[in-house]
Amino acid sequence: xxxxxxxxxxxxxxxxxxxxxxxxxxxxxxxxxxxxxxxxxxxxxxxxxxxxxxxxxxxxxxxxxxxxxxxxxxxxxxxxxxxxxxxxxxxxxxxxxxxxxxxxxxxxxxxxxxxxxxxxxxxxxxxxxxxxxxxxxxxxxxxxxxxxxxxxxxxxxxxxxxxxxxxxxxxxxxxxxx
Amino acid sequence: xxxxxxxxxxxxxxxxxxxxxxxxxxxxxxxxxxxxxxxxxxxxxxxxxxxxxxxxxxxxxxxxxxxxxxxxxxxxxxxxxxxxxxxxxxxxxxxxxxxxxxxxxxxxxxxxxxxxxxxxxxxxxxxxxxxxxxxxxxxxxxxxxxxxxxxxxxxxxxxxxxxxxxxxxxxxxxxxxxxxxxxxxxxxxxxxxxxxxxxxxxxxxxxxxxxxxxxxxxxxxxxxxxxxxxxxxxxxxxxxxxxxxxxxxxxxxxxxxxxxxxxxxxxxxxxxxxxxxxxxxxxxxxxxxxxxxxxxxxxxxxxxxxxxxxxxxxxxxxxxxxxxxxxxxxxxxxxxxxxxxxxxxxxxxxxxxxx
Numbered sequence: 001x002x003x004x005x006x007x008x009x010x011x012x013x014x015x016x017x018x019x020x021x022x023x024x025x026x027x028x029x030x031x032x033x034x035x036x037x038x039x040x041x042x043x044x045x046x047x048x049x050x051x052x053x054x055x056x057x058x059x060x061x062x063x064x065x066x067x068x069x070x071x072x073x074x075x076x077x078x079x080x081x082x083x084x085x086x087x088x089x090x091x092x093x094x095x096x097x098x099x100x101x102x103x104x105x106x107x108x109x110x111x112x113x114x115x116x117x118x119x120x121x122x123x124x125x126x127x128x129x130x131x132x133x134x135x136x137x138x139x140x141x142x143x144x145x146x147x148x149x150x151x152x153x154x155x156x157x158x159x160x161x162x163x164x165x166x167x168x169x170x171x172x173x174x175x176x177x178x
Numbered sequence: 179x180x181x182x183x184x185x186x187x188x189x190x191x192x193x194x195x196x197x198x199x200x201x202x203x204x205x206x207x208x209x210x211x212x213x214x215x216x217x218x219x220x221x222x223x224x225x226x227x228x229x230x231x232x233x234x235x236x237x238x239x240x241x242x243x244x245x246x247x248x249x250x251x252x253x254x255x256x257x258x259x260x261x262x263x264x265x266x267x268x269x270x271x272x273x274x275x276x277x278x279x280x281x282x283x284x285x286x287x288x289x290x291x292x293x294x295x296x297x298x299x300x301x302x303x304x305x306x307x308x309x310x311x312x313x314x315x316x317x318x319x320x321x322x323x324x325x326x327x328x329x330x331x332x333x334x335x336x337x338x339x340x341x342x343x344x345x346x347x348x349x350x351x352x353x354x355x356x357x358x359x360x361x362x363x364x365x366x367x368x369x370x371x372x373x374x375x376x377x378x379x380x381x382x383x384x385x386x387x388x389x390x391x392x393x394x395x396x397x398x399x400x401x402x403x404x405x406x407x408x409x410x411x412x413x414x415x416x417x418x419x420x421x422x423x424x425x426x427x428x429x430x431x432x433x434x435x436x437x438x439x440x441x442x443x444x445x446x447x448x449x450x451x452x453x454x455x456x457x458x459x460x461x462x463x464x465x466x467x468x469x470x471x472x473x474x475x476x477x478x479x480x481x482x483x484x485x486x487x488x489x490x491x492x493x494x495x496x497x498x499x500x501x502x503x504x505x506x507x508x509x510x511x512x513x514x515x516x517x518x519x520x521x522x523x524x525x526x527x528x529x530x531x532x533x
Contacts, residue, residue, distance in 0.1 A: 060444040061444075
């Protein structure tokens with residue numbers, strides 16, 4: 001099993017955190033993982049991008065040029081993701097912000113209203129966690145089992161009070177694609 | 179007992195490995211894409227009650243490393259390509275003074291200020307002596323965050339053992355990427371190698387004067403010093419050429435690539451395998467000393483080579499030297515911060531093999 005995911009959104013949507021937490025959970029589940037962010041000279045703004053791979057084999061190139069799955073968190077990211085996702089791959093779209101349908105007909109499209117679901121739970125900032133739940137459910141690559149324990153080891157202690165909310169968001173994302 | 183695997187950025191893992199190797203003095207100046215390394219050292223060297231200085235320039239930083247190394251400290255600096263160019267004078271002086279120290283280059287694209295994205299175009303500078311004079315130093319090329327940590331740790335030992343600088347040659351991808359890493363154990367500073375040649379503390383040690391210098395105005399003496407150093411180089415070349423290889427026996431064509439390019443070559447190898455085409459992979463780990471013996475053996479066996487680099491073709495010259503006209507050598511490279519894809523390399527394999 002190798003799942004290559006490309007993640008994109010605007011700066012501030014938590015693309016980098018999403019990618020890091022995804023591979024961290026993968027690593028805790030015994031997988032090999034790589035996370036390579038796009039890094040630019042911008043101080044703020046721009047599209048945040050992450051190349052993310054989890055695999056039960058040695059990972060060759062850490063660059064994701066033909067993703068099995070792509071996460072589209074905002075409108076500007078759709079053309080980038082649509083161009084590179086591989087045939088029969090999956091586009092996971094944040095339908096709260098992306099109101100158009102992709103042109104590609106040879107890919108699976110999964111729409112998740114991440115912002116709405118996150119706001120219902122209490123904070124739009126955890127829209128990325130909703131999407132992570134959906135990614136887990138759709139790909140099965142990272143199971144996100146024993147989530148509380150894993151999140152406790154990922155976040156510093158002063159952030160632990162936010163863990164229940166993050167778990168709710170992840171579960172909401174999983175349920176949204178049932 | 180091995181520690182738990184952690185998720186770390188390459189730059190951070192290099193910093194932590196250096197601290198664990200017993201680096202007691204770090205001097206640096208910020209530059210992308212190695213900034214996290216300098217930042218890591220700023221926090222953690224001071225937390226560990228060791229020396230950290232953000233120098234006023236790269237030139238100052240390398241000369242501070244020279245000074246600290248001369249007193250016997252395990253000293254280190256890091257930078258990225260344009261900054262490493264500025265350090266070359268100091269590296270030449272350290273080679274001329276037989277000083278062990280560690281330099282990390284997280285390569286970006288050039289020449290000049292170039293760009294901030296990954297590249298491998300500093301191979302010539304690293305392996306041919308980027309500064310002036312007759313000299314070489316260790317050049318170690320990690321392919322992963324794990325290896326970046328392991329080779330940085332080992333660089334301090336190699337530098338001390340052979341009394342010469344050791345360079346870890348990574349690139350922006352290795353520096354910026356996160357992977358799982360199991361870190362080596364933290365060294366007891368009291369058990370690091372003794373350096374009776376070092377300067378400083380003369381009063382309390384009551385030893386004769388030591389000189390650490392590269393200058394010698396007597397040509398006969400300087401020639402003898404350089405020749406003695408080259409005998410050391412010959413011993414290193416005889417015993418420390420290091421590489422990893424894969425699928426060589428079954429293959430007529432061998433990919434040769436180091437660092438990030440070797441990861442892409444591995445991907446191309448797997449694509450080829452899926453189509454029933456066998457190619458091998460030779461990945462140099464030491465770029466100096468270059469694994470020329472193995473390349474030569476493979477040429478003798480009738481293999482042909484495809485060298486893959488993130489440059490216009492630099493390591494390919496070492497392959498040509500080792501092959502010495504006995505085999506066909508092709509080259510595929512991207513530059514300017516462009517990273518070749520597995521598909522591009524595979525297309526090149528098919529073109530060469532006419533498949």
